[in-house]
Amino acid sequence: MSTENHQPSSTDLTALQWELLHELRHNSSRAVMLHQMIADQLGLNATDHKCLDYLNRSGPVTAGQLAELTGLTTGAITNVIDRLEQAGYVVRDKDPTDRRRVVVKPEPGGSGNISPLFESLFQSTLTLVSRYTEQESRVIVDFLKQCNEIALEEMNKLKERRP
Template identity: 35%
Template sequence: MPHRPEPTVTELGLLLWRYAQEAHRLQAAVGDQLDLHVTDLTCLAALTASPGITAGELAQRLAVTSGAVTRMTDRLAERGYVRRSVDPADRRRVLLEVTGAAVAEVGPAYQSILSDLARSAADCTDEQLRFLVDFMRGRIAACAQETQQIRQGGRAAAQRSRVIATSTP
């Protein structure tokens, strides 16, 4: 049996990038199957992870404009996937949440990949699983921090689109 070299940090970085790429392709395939935009699925995932956030908070999390969030939530509300409700603590705020219809109709599209994840996790010890969870949380936090630093030093998405629109002949 040939000796396999130890994995490197570079290889790990490339694998994480490849995983993100495949996850995006999965989102696109699910979106095609359900006749939803990838951004709509991303919106549903964000609202599932953080129910009861405002449109402004959602725009910030998805790095899109408030207008894009309005159009996205309008589409999803029309399908019965998102509900808007008045914040009981501040009636000026509107909160967004995923509906049971979204869970029932979109959730099954991810059942196979979640089952595969459960099978893989079953092969891990508790310590290995804790390491993987901690590692992924750390990578998510690092990406969020890097994104924030880049955004602070550059232009926001809305500014970039205006620059592109005004510079196009």
């Protein structure tokens, strides 16, 4: 990986780099479509469903912490939590370590109907990941981390645009 810092233009790209950009854009489309389809089957929207996924990994957090994890605004997060609570996936509860704080907790068993939808995706991804050498895996991890960083930066820019 080169450490050059000049800003390239689209005319600098090789055919392979264009292919990479194309596959990346396609990847983000596939993620949106797949998660919309899963969310449809759960009666949720894709954002709610992904927030639930963050919550299942983080354990109980405050609404503010969930906003930070997901990159959403605190206003948007309140609506997400309301919908998830109404659908029985999460509960709001007092933090046992600080009773003045309210945390959002995944409802035990609430995600029971979600896991089967992901089993096959998980197995396929696991098989894919296990095929790469350590060196190749490092390149991919580095690439994904930077993509995730870029996405977060873009979300922060969009928040500033918001009226």
